[in-house]
Amino acid sequence: MERRLFVILVLSGLCHFTSSLYRRQYNFIEEAKTWLDARQYCRDKYTDLATIDNEEDLQKLPGLIESEVSYVFLGLYRIWGWSLSDADDYKEGEKAYWKWTSGEPLAKQHHCGSIGGTGEWFATNCSHSLNFSCYDGSRTDPSDRFSLGNGTMTWLNAQTYCRDRHTDLARVRNQLENQELQVMVKEDPVWIGLMGTSWAWSDGGEHSFTPWRPLRPSSIGDCAVLEVNSEPLGVIDWDCAEKLPFFCYSDPMRKVLVRLKLTADSSVDMTDPAVLQSILKWVERKLSDKGATKDVKLSWRKLPEKEENLNEEPTEPIEVVCVP
CATH class of the missing domain: 3.10.100.10 (Mannose-Binding Protein A, subunit A)
Incomplete structure (x- = not known):
């Protein structure tokens, strides 16, 4: 077995994965x-x-x-999101669309969303009584996806109504859908499924x-x-x-040295840059699994050659971690 001893130089501004290292x-x-x-x-x-x-x-x-x-x-x-029911057609990773009016929603102390006649969204007191818009997740055409309520309700009551008879309060995914709602709203604001609860x-x-x-x-x-x-x-x-x-x-930049014993059979050239790059990629994945961010940078530093002791027992590979 051919063995070489290397040192990995870890340059990290955000070394979250080892708490003893991380000093904000x-x-x-x-x-x-x-x-x-x-x-x-x-x-x-x-x-x-x-x-x-x-x-x-x-x-x-x-x-x-x-x-x-x-x-x-x-x-x-506080962050805002959409009311999502079990029947919702939301897809994981779906691109978010927002149409807040200027200064919203952080400028208000209200945590339910409404849409006005201009098509802009407002943070509104959840206890106010407004008309509302529901949507049906089974319908993909924006022109028949939304329906307007028949009376005014609080946001929570409107949510219950929409979930009983449709999918949920209106969820807007793009500009075209927002324009459809704007035409429906006309002047008076109506509830949509926005809420600020997280x-x-x-x-x-x-x-x-x-x-x-x-x-x-x-x-x-x-x-x-x-x-x-x-x-x-x-x-x-x-x-x-x-x-x-x-x-x-x-987050101060940290430089961390980690010793790593590498072993390989004689068919692997440990001086081949492609092999070394492949090993670095493997280490990056391991560090990512431990919570390292993309700001962690890895590079090789080779120690001076030492005469190999043929009687030395093989060493088990060590787990790669940050150390002080």
Whole structure:
């Protein structure tokens, strides 16, 4: 068996897959901005608005504040989606279409969607009574896919009505369907199947830690703030349009060396660039399975040759992981 010893050089700005490696750096920005302006500032100068992965990171934040403030924006915000029933014709990975009017939906503290006579969408108080549009998933022609209700209802009651008699409240997939609804609506707004009930971090990462205090958000707003003086320390929802200080975070570039013992039979040329590239691809897949992002870069560094000990016992391949 021919054996060669190599070192992999891992260049990583987002090494999420080994928690002992990953040390997110937080920065407190005292200048008050709206949530959207704060996010843009963080993306320009750091990585993004602050994401919190665990209780330890949460407890660090108050110590970074150098002034008397009660609330500080984080990267958590409400996301909107469509009402989906069991009979819905939604396809996984389907391209999203949006037609929000300017400033929506983060400018409002309402969490149900309506469409107006201009064809634009609005965040509307769910308890208001509006007419509504249902759709039938079995019909593909936009001209007969939608139907208008016969009276006004709250959003929730309209959803129940549509699910009982059709597929669901109207779901709009493209400009053509939106135009069909616009013709149907005429002037007064009607309910469609949009709702804002989920929350996500601004950086797009899949993070399960959301330290709400109390246990779930209210309906105050669509953005989250750290309530600095709360006990226990936690997060509440807030009006995105209000101007507050905020936390940004950055991921410092890390260089990590990982030793890897390679074994191959005599038919494999371990100096062949194609073979080495194939091995790198395999390692990338393994790291991806462990949660590494696309920002992780791999390259080879060969150690100085050493005289091989023929009496040395074969070594089992080691699992490739990041190490400090």
